[in-house]
Amino acid sequence: MTYSISEVAKELDLTVYALRYYDKEGLMPFVERTPSGTRLFKDSDIEALKIIQCLKSTGMPIKEIKGFIEWCSEGDSTLQQRYNMFLERKAIVEAQLEELNKTMEIINHKCNYYKTALNAGTEDIHNNKIGNF
Amino acid sequence: MTYSISEVAKELDLTVYALRYYDKEGLMPFVERTPSGTRLFKDSDIEALKIIQCLKSTGMPIKEIKGFIEWCSEGDSTLQQRYNMFLERKAIVEAQLEELNKTMEIINHKCNYYKTALNAGTEDIHNNKIGNF
DNA sequence: GCTTGACCTAGAGTTAACTATAGGGATTAT
DNA sequence: ATAATCCCTATAGTTAACTCTAGGTCAAGC
Numbered sequence: 056m057t058y059s060i061s062e063v064a065k066e067l068d069l070t071v072y073a074l075r076y077y078d079k080e081g082l083m084p085f086v087e088r089t090p091s092g093t094r095l096f097k098d099s100d101i102e103a104l105k106i107i108q109c110l111k112s113t114g115m116p117i118k119e120i121k122g123f124i125e126w127c128s129e130g131d132s133t134l135q136q137r138y139n140m141f142l143e144r145k146a147i148v149e150a151q152l153e154e155l156n157k158t159m160e161i162i163n164h165k166c167n168y169y170k171t172a173l174n175a176g177t178e179d180i181h182n183n184k185i186g187n188f
Numbered sequence: 189m190t191y192s193i194s195e196v197a198k199e200l201d202l203t204v205y206a207l208r209y210y211d212k213e214g215l216m217p218f219v220e221r222t223p224s225g226t227r228l229f230k231d232s233d234i235e236a237l238k239i240i241q242c243l244k245s246t247g248m249p250i251k252e253i254k255g256f257i258e259w260c261s262e263g264d265s266t267l268q269q270r271y272n273m274f275l276e277r278k279a280i281v282e283a284q285l286e287e288l289n290k291t292m293e294i295i296n297h298k299c300n301y302y303k304t305a306l307n308a309g310t311e312d313i314h315n316n317k318i319g320n321f
Numbered sequence: 322g323c324t325t326g327a328c329c330t331a332g333a334g335t336t337a338a339c340t341a342t343a344g345g346g347a348t349t350a351t
Numbered sequence: 352a353t354a355a356t357c358c359c360t361a362t363a364g365t366t367a368a369c370t371c372t373a374g375g376t377c378a379a380g381c
Contacts, residue, residue, distance in 0.1 A: 061327075072370050075329085080368095085320045091377060093328055103320040109294045112287065117368075127321035131310045137321075138302035141295055148292050154245065155285055161242045162278050169271035177264045187218045187236040188260035188270075193358075205340055208359090213338095224347060226358050250338075 057095040067104055074104075081121045082107055084128065113144050113151070190228040200237055207237075214254040215240055217261065246277050246284070 064071045077083055078094070085103065087095050110120050123140055126133035172178045178188075197204045210216055211227070218236065220228050243253050256273060259266035305311045311321075 076369060099319045106294070106321070109291055112291050113295070134302060134306050134311065138299070138306055141298045141302060145292070145295050145299060148288060148295060152285070152288055152292070155281060155288060158242055158245050159278070159281050159285070161239070162246070162274055162281055165239070165274045166271070166278060169267060169274060173267050173271055178267065186232045188239070209339060
């Protein structure tokens, strides 16, 4: 079973432009072509793209993802590097989660702040000593 | 107590360039100046910048943050808008947390995948039917 | 056999958020 | 009183990750 670029774009919720851009940047060396040059995506290619999307969502830049893809095609000799990379990513995502939880706390405070102010009809209920908001 | 732009930059872990950029974009209309034009930051200004950083960390673009700052200087008549904005941000951060947790799961899977492969000395231990990685 | 629509490449354009430079003024240390 | 160090504005440059356009190929349907 193979898929066209527009089918893959729809499935992964990104544009055809973006997919071709990823390919140009070396993120998809495994995607095969018809004799006339049209890309043919296999199921395993879509799985690979999901990992790429996962790495992207951790904030990893495309050039670094390319490095990982290269390691993958070099075989078992790069297993250690790849493992280390995922451990690093894990640490980064843990930090992001912590950060996002702090952000959530502040947002929740602000929600309460404005709920109270709205009930009172004025922000003055919070005796902020000439604060900005 | 007032602070110079470089003191604030150090405190908030951003550059002097970035602070001046925020000011130019209308994020800091409340910061006062000396007669000769030098910015003087008050403690309340630093608190405001922390909220701005919080909003930025949720992915809110600077132009939208500017809109919020404008609402703030319009007083109580914009309380409802500001409350709604924080509720929206809360929903967005909740979605981001969910997304990031999914990402973490995938990363954890990959960590285990590579740990096992590394122990076996080869990726072949995972009988991936001609997968990419 | 020709039109339609999906595919292709190369390369230019876009956007956000800085980042840096040039040129100049004010304050502090010696 | 002069050199260093901070501050300022205006404006140009950078970067990543697309996004779009132009010009062309190819397979299917009428």
